[in-house]
Each structure stands twice: as structure tokens, then as C-alpha cells.
Amino acid sequence: MHQIEICFSPDLIQHHELEGKIVVVVDIFRATSTMVAALANGVQKILPFADLESCRLMQDKGFRIAGERNGHTAPGFELGNSPVAFLNNAFEGIQLAMTTTNGTQSIEKSKGAHEILIGAFPNIQATVSYIQGQQKDVLIHCAGWKGRFNLEDSLYAGALVKSLESSHQAEEDGALAMRSLFEREGHRLKEYLSQASHAKRLQNHGIEKDIEFCLTFDLYDLVVKVDQDGFLVLVD
Numbered sequence: 001m002h003q004i005e006i007c008f009s010p011d012l013i014q015h016h017e018l019e020g021k022i023v024v025v026v027d028i029f030r031a032t033s034t035m036v037a038a039l040a041n042g043v044q045k046i047l048p049f050a051d052l053e054s055c056r057l058m059q060d061k062g063f064r065i066a067g068e069r070n071g072h073t074a075p076g077f078e079l080g081n082s083p084v085a086f087l088n089n090a091f092e093g094i095q096l097a098m099t100t101t102n103g104t105q106s107i108e109k110s111k112g113a114h115e116i117l118i119g120a121f122p123n124i125q126a127t128v129s130y131i132q133g134q135q136k137d138v139l140i141h142c143a144g145w146k147g148r149f150n151l152e153d154s155l156y157a158g159a160l161v162k163s164l165e166s167s168h169q170a171e172e173d174g175a176l177a178m179r180s181l182f183e184r185e186g187h188r189l190k191e192y193l194s195q196a197s198h199a200k201r202l203q204n205h206g207i208e209k210d211i212e213f214c215l216t217f218d219l220y221d222l223v224v225k226v227d228q229d230g231f232l233v234l235v236d
């Protein structure tokens with residue numbers, strides 16, 4: 001049986017082995033939910049950046065640019081970090097360069113893995129099915145919030161551990177704890193996560209529709225991965 005473990009923050013990633021594993025990067029509020037929404041709605045590919053400046057420069061290369069810091073669209077950027085902005089194929093066919101407070105940093109820190117997937121509740125079952133076809137150990141890399149643990153990424157990790165229990169064994173305490181938490185609270189995810197600090201921060205920004213989207217299961221039957229050139233694309 002393969003192994004599954006959780007890294008609760010990009011600041012802890014050095015304690016985990018990446019080589020040979022599928023790493024699932026998750027930033028429920030909101031980066032990875034936005035990436036899945038964008039690609040599901042016709043965005044061709046997304047190039048993630050850890051810093052604002054490198055991302056901004058991509059505008060001259062024909063990319064549309066999305067930049068977010070502390071929940072707000074960064075100055076000079078066309079788009080922020082809202083999944084609902086991409087619905088109804090609003091940006092179909094574009095190439096997007098994107099940088100966010102936590103999510104794109106976690107993608108950067110996942111380099112060295114066998115494969116990097118982008119996890120979100122709206123495509124969780126498709127991601128589970130894809131992983132079960134791969135015969136690899138799995139590391140779930142939670143983006144957290146500015147280096148800290150957060151509930152929403154960790155609960156997604158618990159959901160993945162639970163869904164993969166027939167193929168992947170969880171031995172570490174973190175994975176066992178999050179599986180138990182998901183078993184207890186997964187049926188009332190929206191209610192439970194309304195107390196999460198990040199949800200409260202986003203509510204103050206008036207983006208309840210984003211939260212609703214980010215906590216909806218299985219809207220899309222597709223998988224998002226990082227390709228060999230560093231682009232986020234749909235798995236064929």
C-alpha cells in the first residue's frame with residue numbers, strides 16, 4: 001500500500017520528502033480553488049509566480065495578469081484571486097500569470113516532486129480517481145496562512161486521506177487527525193468552516209460568493225497539474 005501524509009504549512013515543507021511523490025497543493029481560500037475554476041472555464045494555462053514583480057512582467061509577453069496580496073487585488077493588476085471572476089467562460093482562451101499571498105508560494109516550494117497537482121473541493125473526486133491510477137505516495141501540501149496552520153486546507157487534506165484510504169495508508173498523526181476531523185465535520189463543511197479565521201477575513205472583504213464556491217464539492221470532473229514547463233494545465 002502507498003503512503004499519504006500532510007504538510008500543514010509551506011514553512012514545514014523541508015521536513016517532508018518530495019522526490020517520487022505526488023504532491024497535492026491546496027489553498028482552499030482561494031488560490032487553488034481559483035486556479036481550478038479558471039482552467040475549468042476555458043483559461044488555456046496558468047503560470048504561477050511567488051512574487052508580484054515577475055508576474056507583472058508577463059503582461060508584456062501576452063499574458064493576462066492576476067495578483068493578490070492580503071485578500072486584495074494588487075495595484076496595477078487586472079485580476080485578483082476570485083474564482084467567481086472566471087465562471088461562465090469569462091476569460092476563455094487566455095494565458096494567465098498569477099501570484100497570491102500563500103498559494104503560489106506553496107507551488108514554488110513543491111518543486112522536486114514526481115508530479116504536482118492542484119487540489120480544490122470543486123474537483124476533489126476527479127483528483128482522487130487520478131491519484132488512484134498512479135501508484136505513488138502522496139504528500140498533501142497545505143498553503144495555510146502566512147506560514148500558519150489553517151482549518152480549510154487541513155480539512156481538504158482530511159477529505160483526501162479519507163477518500164484514498166483503500167489505496168493509501170495514513171500513518172502520521174497529522175493525517176490521522178485530519179481524517180477524523182473530516183469524518184466528524186465533513187457533512188457540515190460550510191457551517192464548520194464559517195468559524196475559520198480565513199473565512200472571517202474574506203467575509204470582511206465582502207466575497208461570500210467566493211467562499212460558497214470554494215466549499216462546493218465536485219462541480220468539475222477534471223484534474224489540474226503542473227506541467228514540465230511550470231504551467232498549470234488540465235490533465236488530458
Ligand SMILES: O=C(O)[C@H](CS(=O)(=O)O)OP(=O)(O)O
Nearest residue numbers: 030031070071100101102103
Ligand atoms: O486571496 C486570498 O484568499 C488569500 C489572501 S490572505 O492570505 O488571506 O491574505 O491568498 P491565498 O494565496 O489564496 O491564500
